Amino acid sequence: MSRFASIDLSRLPAPDAVEPLDFETILAARKAALRVRLDAAGLLPDWNPDSESDPLVKLLEEASYRELLLRQRINDGVRAVMLATATGATLDVLAANFSTSRQIVEAGDPKAVPPRPPVYETDARLRSRVQLAFEALSTAGPEGAYVYHALNADPRVSDVAVTSPQPGHVILTILSSEGDGTPSSSLLSTVAASMKGRFGDGVRPFTDCLQVRAGTKLEYSVEAALDLYDGPDSEVVRAASEASVTAFTRVQRRLGEPVTLDGLYKALRVDGVRKVHLSKPSADLEPGETGWAQCTSIRVVRQGGGHGG
Structure with a gap:
């Protein structure tokens, strides 16, 4: 992350x-x-x-x-x-060895009808924080330590980019798990507050000037037509291709992560697809180190008749 x-x-x-x-x-x-x-x-x-x-x-x-x-x-x-x-409660116990606990995303409401149970962070996100736990032990402000503490600040933090445009100046760019990824002002304030502290007991090294801000969103849409092999399950193949490319766009929704044409072609070409005609996007998307690519729509259709295998 x-x-x-x-x-x-x-x-x-x-x-x-x-x-x-x-x-x-x-x-x-x-x-x-x-x-x-x-x-x-x-x-x-x-x-x-x-x-x-x-x-x-x-x-x-x-x-x-x-x-x-x-x-x-x-x-x-x-x-x-x-x-x-490790998964579930077993992962929780393993994470405790690194002084890391699973975060609550939504507190839930036991008095609601029906009662709403609390929602916790996923195993994947907890694992990523455990991997960063040793980074947090440094007092010199390494990149991994800033990422670890930013993720710990709020479960809505989906990704963090750490940049330093000049010595002593650190910028934390935050991607939110909510909505289109743009962090709210309250989320940015929460992360910033988690970095503050008196000399010797804060997360931020005393000599660092720290800024917490939102990243730059690069919006795009996916439009593709598929040539399929002959068979009775053409709609099943089309739906599988759409689901595959949807999953790909979600994985690429990270700070500094490009969305490449070859990645889209690979995601769209599932079993049963003979050829992919990708009309959007027309080039690789490079959001930059502190930006992210946000997919706004996906349209996958069948083109023409089937073809023999």
């Missing part, structure tokens, strides 16, 4: 400690082990492990299923202690 290099946890491969599981593999291994033991004891020489009605096979199937559940529980336990894979 910040401009400095941080690890994208979602792209990490599954750790070696998490083993792939397959019931049939476990069952086959148990059958083979039992066959060896029976032969060694001179028992049941005519036993057929492929007979699904055999009582021993039924026992092995039950035991194999229990082993599968046990191994799955071990896999879950391994994932629970890793920041990249």
Whole structure:
């Protein structure tokens, strides 16, 4: 979420400690082990492990299923202690090791009819703050520390850019998770207030002149026509393409993040799409370091008839 290099946890491969599981593999291994033991004891020489009605096979199937559940529980336990894979309350406990807690986005109302439960920040956002926790330990005002404290200031902070146009002058650019991303004056004030403090106990280093401001919005729309392969599910393909490009525009809604034509083409070309005709935008969008690209509308239509595969 910040401009400095941080690890994208979602792209990490599954750790070696998490083993792939397959019931049939476990069952086959148990059958083979039992066959060896029976032969060694001179028992049941005519036993057929492929007979699904055999009582021993039924026992092995039950035991194999229990082993599968046990191994799955071990896999879950391994994932629970890793920041990249922990979720829910387990992630909350892991985050507490870094003095970071899940933020409340909306307090909810237990007296409402029906009652409204509180809304908390997502696992992904909490993970990103935990990644920045060690940055906050520095007293020299590094970029990561400013990002960490800005995200902690309010759960409405979606992204932060830290720039320094001149020595001792730091600008925090804020992107909001609400509306079109433009932060309200109250949100900017909240972030600014969180940085203040008496000498020695504030977030902002004593020698930094700090400014908190909104970024620059670059609006754009997406219009595309699709050539599809022959098939009865043309509307399903069109809808899938539209959903894919919608997800892409949401991911790119970050400060300093460009929206490229090749990225749009890749998002639009789902299974069943033969060719994409993209009319808007006509060029890559570069919002700049303190700006963001805001998609205002998406229109994806089918063009012409189908084509053979």
